[in-house]
Amino acid sequence: MSDARGEAISVLPAALVMARRLLDAGVVVAAQGGFSARAGRTVVITPGDVDWRTLGAADLSIVDLVSGRSIGPRPTAELELHLAIYRKRKEVGAVVRIDSPYVKTVAAARRPVPPVLEELAQIAGPTVRVAEPALPTTAAGVPAVLKALRGRLAALVASDGGVCLGRNLDEALLCCQVLERGCRTFVEAHFLGGAKRLSRLEAFVMHQYYLRRYSKVWQEQRP
């Protein structure tokens, strides 16, 4: 996998910058579940037990998508979930296991998040489902999470946190921010008598419009 390795090495700097941005944005706190980025036929992924504030290129592992073999330090225990997402969802370029405060609260309450804000519907999808795997964070829990992610860029994992996807690193970060904000609105709107939700159809159309059109406008003008 020497060619593939070269490809993976080229994304290491961007992956390190992204780990820092995820911390700074407050969407990743304990960093247990990890963050990964696709690089051709390989995946660059964070380790399970290294402080992200001191994360260096040597701490990231490079994993072959087909064989699952890794080079470098031991990847996060949730490697199987990351790999399964990349294998199933060809469009996905980055995966983040988010554990920010409001996401954890809603995940603990096991409440799916309705489309309470346009931005949530646009980016995460028409609703955010809760995956309830019997054993979260293990390979046995992977199918439940994949199912919850169907047609979405985000899902919650019961009693644990969430998973956010992006076609690129920036989109995965945005998805994390929007999910945390959406969960906060969902929780705090209860103090005011509850949020009114967008209709299912509106929310569905917004997500599709975002995926196909809005997200591309700037790239077309400033390639």
Added chain:
Amino acid sequence: MNDIAAAQKAVLAIALRLADARLTVGTYGNVSARVGDFFVITPSGADRRTLRAEDISVVDFATGKWTGPKPSAERALHLALYRTRSEVGSVIHAHAPDACTVAATQRELPALTAELAQVIGPSVRVAQHAITGTKKLERETLHAIKGRQAALLANHGAVCVGRELEDALHCLEVLERGCRVFIETEFKRAASYVGSEPARAMREHFLRACASR
């Protein structure tokens, strides 16, 4: 054209401050300023980290035509505000988190703080939900913001206006603080005293339960 270049710079600076103050997220939100027969506005979907002053679009009031990158999808709303409110020199649309929460509940924000009453008006109304860029959104927003310096957009965010950019930004900050106060005071109101009769009954029930153990 010097005025336009200066306005582009000023709009960019405010757009960056919005992001730094976490008053919006990602590429969401847009900022504009009136300059004579034109207004300058942040472009659609722009990544703030690479945005330059010359990327700020210039829109002609009379024709609605623009130069530079495609202006924000919210440009029609900005245009409508400038046309109907001659005193308005700047418009900011943002997804401030607490404003978003109140907007999601579609409840009118009362003036719970003196600064909100002074800077924005007696309350902040919620414009009914409508898709971005539609006539309906324009209509609902103009209706909601009448006699005010701000309005919430249902399930979406906030719009603030001001004589100048700094005024509109200040308005947004006041709105966001007002929304926080609203959320937290309503939260406290929900935690109400059980009442003297029920409290006595609870105490008696507890004592009886203890005695029979």
